[in-house]
Amino acid sequence: MTAQLIDGRACARALREELAVDVAALRRDGVGIGLATLAVGQEYGAGAYERRLRRLAGELDVPYRHRALDGATTLPEVLAEVALLNADPAVSGILVLRPLPAHLDESVVFRAIDPTKDIESVHPENAGLLALGVPRFVPSTAASVFHLLDTWLDSVGEDRTDFYHRANIVVVGRSNNVGKPAISLGYARQATVQSVDEWADRTTGIGRHTRWADVLVVAAGKAGLIRAEHVSEGAVVIDVGINARTGPDGVVHMVGDVDFASVAPRVRAITPVPGGVGPVTDVWLLRTTVTAARLAAGQPAPSLLEVP
Numbered sequence: 050m051t052a053q054l055i056d057g058r059a060c061a062r063a064l065r066e067e068l069a070v071d072v073a074a075l076r077r078d079g080v081g082i083g084l085a086t087l088a089v090g091q092e093y094g095a096g097a098y099e100r101r102l103r104r105l106a107g108e109l110d111v112p113y114r115h116r117a118l119d120g121a122t123t124l125p126e127v128l129a130e131v132a133l134l135n136a137d138p139a140v141s142g143i144l145v146l147r148p149l150p151a152h153l154d155e156s157v158v159f160r161a162i163d164p165t166k167d168i169e170s171v172h173p174e175n176a177g178l179l180a181l182g183v184p185r186f187v188p189s190t191a192a193s194v195f196h197l198l199d200t201w202l203d204s205v206g207e208d209r210t211d212f213y214h215r216a217n218i219v220v221v222g223r224s225n226n227v228g229k230p231a232i233s234l235g236y237a238r239q240a241t242v243q244s245v246d247e248w249a250d251r252t253t254g255i256g257r258h259t260r261w262a263d264v265l266v267v268a269a270g271k272a273g274l275i276r277a278e279h280v281s282e283g284a285v286v287i288d289v290g291i292n293a294r295t296g297p298d299g300v301v302h303m304v305g306d307v308d309f310a311s312v313a314p315r316v317r318a319i320t321p322v323p324g325g326v327g328p329v330t331d332v333w334l335l336r337t338t339v340t341a342a343r344l345a346a347g348q349p350a351p352s353l354l355e356v357p
């Protein structure tokens with residue numbers, strides 16, 4: 050079987066055109082918009098993402114500000130920064146980049162974000178709404194995973210509803226910002242969903258779970274975790290992982306969690322890294338920022354759940 054390549058860049062281009070129309074409509078209606086990101090310390094993936102967001106916001110003329118705090122910043126100092134962003138009427142959406150340094154409890158930081166500006170749904174109120182199937186904002190990475198799947202299903206002429214009702218979706222990784230939201234979006238599509246974490250890998254191995262997948266979503270942050278023996282023939286594989294790997298030339302490359310070379314020949318469709326989920330995520334985040342701006346202005350905003 051030769052896998053179809055699910056092209057995240059093409060998907061992102063189409064979304065971006067819609068986003069430009071939404072941003073123009075906001076401006077026409079006199080609704081202000083602004084995105085703020087906050088990072089503490091330095092991490093490869095977070096840096097890559099921040100640069101993408103900065104560029105996209107610049108291209109769309111959306112006011113953007115990034116606050117890069119030193120890795121030794123204390124919790125009260127971080128909370129003070131969040132409070133400034135909460136209070137700033139020019140900021141519609143706040144993204145706190147992960148990971149935070151170990152001395153900072155991310156749940157305390159997330160709880161401090163104004164829920165109406167919490168575009169990644171990390172505040173308990175928004176995480177709860179998402180878990181209940183009635184999200185205010187849909188976290189961008191999980192949303193991008195399902196947007197890619199939905200778009201691919203349309204492109205091959207599969208009925209979305211029928212496909213999801215029959216599908217076993219296995220999600221590797223269950224972090225609060227990627228794995229768990231992806232599980233919620235799988236439930237929202239009335240699929241059968243299984244969650245695999247590191248303990249399965251350390252005990253029985255993850256293969257007996259992942260081979261069960263019609264759709265395998267991998268978000269563990271471990272380069273090469275998924276190899277040919279972990280997937281069934283004909284599965285659809287979505288690789289969320291972003292890992293830095295230094296090549297023999299000394300240059301740092303980005304690789305996913307899936308060993309693409311061995312997995313691709315077995316499966317029906319697969320996302321590459323780079324060029325898969327990543328390029329969709331930043332467009333989605335800006336899209337959610339538009340929603341936050343509309344809601345802040347007391348206007349109705351479209352549901353971004355996109356359940357077929």
Ligand SMILES: NC(=O)C1=CN([C@@H]2O[C@H](COP(=O)(O)OP(=O)(O)OC[C@H]3O[C@@H](n4cnc5c(N)ncnc54)[C@H](OP(=O)(O)O)[C@@H]3O)[C@@H](O)[C@H]2O)C=CC1
Binds near residue numbers: 223268274328
């Ligand atoms: N493409 C994109 O747009 C984005 C990519 N990412 C990338 O996705 C990856 C995951 O991100 P994130 O969820 O934030 O990471 P976290 O480190 O917060 O969570 C990783 C999850 O994977 C699980 N895990 C780790 N190792 C294994 C293993 N060997 N077998 C099974 N499960 C395992 C962990 O299990 P346990 O709970 O037991 O510890 C945990 O639940 C990273 O590479 C990140 O850079 C993130 C956001 C956006």
Ligand SMILES: Nc1nc(=O)c2c([nH]1)NC[C@@H]1CN(c3ccc(C(=O)N[C@@H](CCC(=O)O)C(=O)O)cc3)C=[N+]21
Binds near residue numbers: 148169291
């Ligand atoms: N709160 C939070 N939310 C996140 O979503 C989040 C985060 N923290 N911390 C870091 C990770 C990592 N991440 C990336 C997303 C897209 C690309 C991306 O688009 N990469 C391009 C390649 C870009 C290049 O080649 O330089 C691609 O995959 O094709 C990269 C990295 C989001 N993350």
